[in-house]
Amino acid sequence: MENTIIKFAMGTCGIASGTQDILNLFDKELSRLNYPASLVKTGCMGHCYAEPTISITLPGKDAVYFGNVNEERARDIIDHFLLKGDHTEGIIPPEGDFSRKQLKIALRNCGEIDPENIQEYIDREGYKALMKCLTKKPEKVIAEIKDSGLRGRGGGGFSTGLKWEITRKSKSDVKYVVCNADEGDPGAFMDRSVLEGDPHSVIEAMIICGYSIGSNNGLVYIRAEYPLAISRLKTALNQAREQGFLGENILHSGFSFDIEIRYGAGAFVCGEETALIHSMEGMRGEPTFKPPYPSVSGYMGKPTCVNNVETLANIATIIRNGAEWFSSIGTATSKGTKVFALAGKIKRTGLIEVPMGTTLREIIFEIGGGIKGIKKFKAAQTGGPSGGCLSEQYLDTPIDYEHLLEAGSMMGSGGMIVLDEDDCMVSMAKFYLEFSIDESCGKCAPCRLGNKRLHEMLVKITDGKGTMADLQKIKDLSVVIKDTSLCGLGQTSPNPVLSTLNQFHDEYVAHIEERNCSAHQCKELIHYVILPDKCTGCTVCFRNCPVEAIYGDKGEVHSILDHQCIKCGICLSKCKFNAIIIN
Amino acid sequence: MTTLSESTRNFLVELCRKYRNDEHELINVLHEAQDALGYLPVEVQHLVAGELKIPDARVYGVVTFYSFFTMVPKGKFDISICMGTACYVKGNELILDEFKRRLNVKVGGTTPDGIFTLSTLRCVGACSLAPVVSIGNKVFGNVTPLQVKKIIDEYIEKAEELH
Numbered sequence: 001m002e003n004t005i006i007k008f009a010m011g012t013c014g015i016a017s018g019t020q021d022i023l024n025l026f027d028k029e030l031s032r033l034n035y036p037a038s039l040v041k042t043g044c045m046g047h048c049y050a051e052p053t054i055s056i057t058l059p060g061k062d063a064v065y066f067g068n069v070n071e072e073r074a075r076d077i078i079d080h081f082l083l084k085g086d087h088t089e090g091i092i093p094p095e096g097d098f099s100r101k102q103l104k105i106a107l108r109n110c111g112e113i114d115p116e117n118i119q120e121y122i123d124r125e126g127y128k129a130l131m132k133c134l135t136k137k138p139e140k141v142i143a144e145i146k147d148s149g150l151r152g153r154g155g156g157g158f159s160t161g162l163k164w165e166i167t168r169k170s171k172s173d174v175k176y177v178v179c180n181a182d183e184g185d186p187g188a189f190m191d192r193s194v195l196e197g198d199p200h201s202v203i204e205a206m207i208i209c210g211y212s213i214g215s216n217n218g219l220v221y222i223r224a225e226y227p228l229a230i231s232r233l234k235t236a237l238n239q240a241r242e243q244g245f246l247g248e249n250i251l252h253s254g255f256s257f258d259i260e261i262r263y264g265a266g267a268f269v270c271g272e273e274t275a276l277i278h279s280m281e282g283m284r285g286e287p288t289f290k291p292p293y294p295s296v297s298g299y300m301g302k303p304t305c306v307n308n309v310e311t312l313a314n315i316a317t318i319i320r321n322g323a324e325w326f327s328s329i330g331t332a333t334s335k336g337t338k339v340f341a342l343a344g345k346i347k348r349t350g351l352i353e354v355p356m357g358t359t360l361r362e363i364i365f366e367i368g369g370g371i372k373g374i375k376k377f378k379a380a381q382t383g384g385p386s387g388g389c390l391s392e393q394y395l396d397t398p399i400d401y402e403h404l405l406e407a408g409s410m411m412g413s414g415g416m417i418v419l420d421e422d423d424c425m426v427s428m429a430k431f432y433l434e435f436s437i438d439e440s441c442g443k444c445a446p447c448r449l450g451n452k453r454l455h456e457m458l459v460k461i462t463d464g465k466g467t468m469a470d471l472q473k474i475k476d477l478s479v480v481i482k483d484t485s486l487c488g489l490g491q492t493s494p495n496p497v498l499s500t501l502n503q504f505h506d507e508y509v510a511h512i513e514e515r516n517c518s519a520h521q522c523k524e525l526i527h528y529v530i531l532p533d534k535c536t537g538c539t540v541c542f543r544n545c546p547v548e549a550i551y552g553d554k555g556e557v558h559s560i561l562d563h564q565c566i567k568c569g570i571c572l573s574k575c576k577f578n579a580i581i582i583n
Numbered sequence: 584m585t586t587l588s589e590s591t592r593n594f595l596v597e598l599c600r601k602y603r604n605d606e607h608e609l610i611n612v613l614h615e616a617q618d619a620l621g622y623l624p625v626e627v628q629h630l631v632a633g634e635l636k637i638p639d640a641r642v643y644g645v646v647t648f649y650s651f652f653t654m655v656p657k658g659k660f661d662i663s664i665c666m667g668t669a670c671y672v673k674g675n676e677l678i679l680d681e682f683k684r685r686l687n688v689k690v691g692g693t694t695p696d697g698i699f700t701l702s703t704l705r706c707v708g709a710c711s712l713a714p715v716v717s718i719g720n721k722v723f724g725n726v727t728p729l730q731v732k733k734i735i736d737e738y739i740e741k742a743e744e745l746h
Contacts (some may be wrong), residue, residue: 015708016722018624048711121636187668187709224614224651225704265649268705282609283641283646300607345667350711381668417668431671441648546681546728567686568677568728 002059004037004082009053011044011113011196012228013189017051018070025074026054032274035082040120043197043232046351047092048343055111056081065092097366098348103329103345105337106153106190106313107353108199115232118239121200127245128261129319131581133208134253141212142168145315147323149335154180154308155176155403156388156488157334163305167213167295170303175215177206178306180276181222183346184268185384186435188415190310190339193351196575197227198313199236203259204306205315207245208256212440213305218259219274225266230296233261263577268385271413272487273306273424275441280292286441287487310339330356334400338411344381344418345372354399361395364418379503383412385432385439385494388499408499409491424521426511429497430458434494450481454497461508462522464515471508474501499545520582523567527583532557534579540573541580587626594619595627599634606635609645613652622656658693658700659745660687660738664669665715667706675714679703681731698742699735 008014008023023039030037046054050067056077057063066077066088073090080086092098105111111262113120121127133141167175179202183191195202206218221346222230237259240246248256262280269275270285277299279285298304314336318326327335334356340363343349348368354363364370371377373395379389388409390397397403401411419428433455442448454468457474460466476493494578501508517525530541530550537555549565552558560571560580587595588668592708602608612631617623633664635642640644646652662669664679679690682701693700709715712724723734 006603010706012722013711016707016709016712016715016724046601051711062684099680120716184705186666186671186706187710189706189710192708264651265610266651266705267649279610280607282607282643282645283612341708341710349669384668415668417672423672428672433666435666544729546684564682568680569729580643 002060005040005057005063006037007040007042007045007055007057007063007111009043009045009047009051010041011193014051014053014224015228018054021270022052022054022069022071022074025071025076029078030082033078033083035078037082037475040114042113043115043217044193044351046107047348048350049100049348050092050405053092053111059318061096064276065094066090067092075225085352097369097403098350098352101309101358101362101367102353103337103355105317105326105329106194106201106310107197107340107351108317109201110193110351113198115197117237117244118200118236121198122243122307124199125206125320126316127380129316130207131251132213132319133211133249134255138212141319142206144319144323145420145463148318148326149323149330150314150326151334151401152308152312153310153314153338153413155383155410157411160307160559161312163174163295163307164209164212167215167303167305168291170296172303174217174300174302175213175220176299176302176304176356177213177215178210178276178280178294178304179206179218179220179307179312179512180271180273180306181220181226182264182271182276182307183223183226183413184439185273185413187343187381188340188384188413189341189418190351190414192229193225194309194313194339195226195233199229199233200240201313201316202233202309203236203240205258206259207250208315209312209317211255212304215254215303215305216258218257219262219299220259220495221264221270221280223264223266229263238263247359267441267491268435269441269487275487276306277304286443287489288355289486296370331398331400333402338414338417340414342368342416342418342550344416345375345420345423347372347550350409356400357398359398360390360394363399363416364395364402368418370419371418373420375422378419378421378423379425381409381417381419381428381496383410383492383495384415385435386488386495387412388417389428389503389574391503394504408495408502409494412510421555422463422519422521424517424519424568425438425500425507426458426462426517426522429500430462431456432496433458433493436489439495440489444486444490445482446481446484447486447493450477450530451490451493453477454481454494458497460554462509462517463524464511464522466512468509468512468535470512471501524579525563527559528565528567528569528571529581529583530558530560531579531581536577536579538576540574540576544570544574546570587630589619591627592630595630596634599631601626606637606641609635609637610649611651611733613646614641617652622653624654655693658699660718660741661700661702662734662738663702663704663717665705665707665709665713665717666703667708667710667713667715669710670706670714673713677728678714678716678726681728682735685731685735698739
């Protein structure tokens with residue numbers, strides 16, 4: 001009889017939620033019971049809202065997913081589901097809202113296979129695409145990718161096939177394939193998840209790219225902040241070498257290719273191709289003028305094809321199923337699927353993959369289950385510090401590269417943060433701008449200095465000192481920064497400001513003219529007040545105030561010293577009598 | 584300028600040799616050096632520059648460019664507050680303020696007793712657990728300002744045990 005297979009989602013967030021303890025518990029209990037089961041560590045299954053997540057496949061049955069598996073639930077699953085075959089709490093329905101609208105291509109193996117066991121990848125048609133390619137002419141492979149309509153998933157959206165073709169046509173004895181795994185966008189974790197859950201899909205694609213463009217050298221540029229992804233990638237590279245997929249004379253084809261790892265050191269700007277290349281050369285990660293494009297002159301001055309992790313994760317499936325299949329998915333200009341990291345004020349956060357053209361409403365209200373609590377949806381932020389906010393009016397916009405640009409945002413790498421009424425849009429713009437200021441490499445004055453001035457004006461507004469004239473200045477300066485910066489970071493850094501100013505103009509005006517922050521987020525504009533008719537003098541607020549800003553005797557009405565109050569909100573959350581309000 | 588110990592010098596020379604004294608491997612060399620030494624003081628940079636045959640300024644430029652590298656020693660425990668967007672909308676600023684207030688240090692600062700360094704990081708990708716604080720390999724999720732004291736106390740105890 002076949003064993004029951006139990007898979008444990010062990011990406012970074014799964015581990016942080018304690019999946020290892022759950023695995024240990026299963027291991028101990030099942031061996032005590034002599035229950036025949038194979039326990040497998042996989043990457044992220046996507047159900048970040050329900051970590052720790054596990055899946056159980058009984059012999060001859062479909063996999064059943066369980067969410068929020070704590071110790072108690074784990075014992076319940078063992079006692080009832082495994083031993084008695086009963087229904088147990090915590091099953092995530094396969095046809096539920098979270099899964100129904102999803103289509104997994106790039107994430108096809110994430111959460112399904114053990115990323116540290118190459119055989120599991122091979123069993124799911126792994127490296128078949130490579131074998132297929134090695135029997136074809138490189139030009140044919142490139143044509144297939146071009147016809148599929150695959151575009152760069154790192155945010156740029158440039159045709160992948162075209163990039164390969166240009167690099168192929170660049171004449172040089174040495175060429176490089178680079179995988180950009182410098183996922184710096186805050187709130188985005190799909191590249192990390194792919195590398196943690198299915199590193200071979202990226203390796204296979206890099207070899208195919210090398211074969212197509214005529215290169216024998218691959219490099220993965222990965223953030224040093226992703227230790228788990230690095231270690232799984234290293235393991236995968238070694239296994240691929242042992243099996244003859246990497247190295248000299250791959251599968252006796254005469255083609256040789258190998259991959260090295262290069263580490264980032266914490267610089268967002270290195271996501272930009274030219275900056276990334278300088279960083280790999282051991283220099284400061286400053287961007288340089290294009291052209292020449294890396295496909296003509298890149299790493300060490302040689303033609304270099306830079307592709308993002310998610311882009312590469314699509315390649316093998318395209319080769320296996322054909323360009324026609326891939327281009328049948330998606331919209332007129334954007335083919336295939338897109339992975340989003342769904343986070344923020346949403347019921348079901350997670351790692352999701354949907355066909356291009358899916359609407360924001362479907363993602364947020366069906367897959368994500370809507371807004372947490374009783375608050376109203378306010379906006380969705382896409383594209384990170386380079387993107388913008390999409391308000392309610394865009395909920396039915398099909399998501400693809402063009403529509404997002406039209407709406408004043410951009411695809412970016414795929415972070416999607418959902419905001420509710422409690423989020424102040426001016427503060428949001430300020431937050432992203434702080435990020436861009438921090439991460440500006442300092443080469444171009446408009447980005448280095450302009451963003452600082454822009455930030456000062458936003459601070460003025462959130463401090464209640466802004467004027468209407470500032471709004472025009474903000475717009476003018478933003479346009480200058482966009483027009484005169486050299487690289488993508490500077491050119492897009494004012495986007496969060498412009499898009500919020502555009503869509504939430506009234507909120508800016510309220511901050512300026514009424515000194516009012518409706519989200520109660522701008523500390524300078526809010527005051528905590530105790531209502532005398534509701535306060536019972538129970539002293540809970542007094543005892544919990546971290547800065548002794550509350551005074552009053554037991555049984556007497558308490559008061560807050562405004563100048564001492566740090567507006568942490570602890571008193572508000574502790575008061576049982578709704579006696580504290582924000583003015 | 585202090586001088587490096589003989590063993591540190593040997594370690595760095597060996598390290599550079601491992602990377603064929605290739606200037607393009609500078610970032611890899613610095614990563615390993617910091618892993619072993621904890622930080623990259625000017626003396627270390629000077630030695631590495633000499634071994635790789637590049638100007639000191641190149642090394643200094645790289646060390647100060649990347650946020651991962653540090654020129655000052657860090658505390659025993661590095662408390663990193665995630666500054667990603669998901670953590671931001673879930674109120675990480677209150678958490679950061681509370682740590683700053685309780686430890687009485689600025690971001691990047693180390694407490695006088697050398698136990699804690701307070702730092703921020705971009706995104707650990709555990710966005711569903713926001714707001715997130717990470718200390719070493721441990722990730723604390725759904726942190727509230729009220730928990731801050733407890734977390735600090737827990738690590739003060741650990742530091743005492745290590746003594």
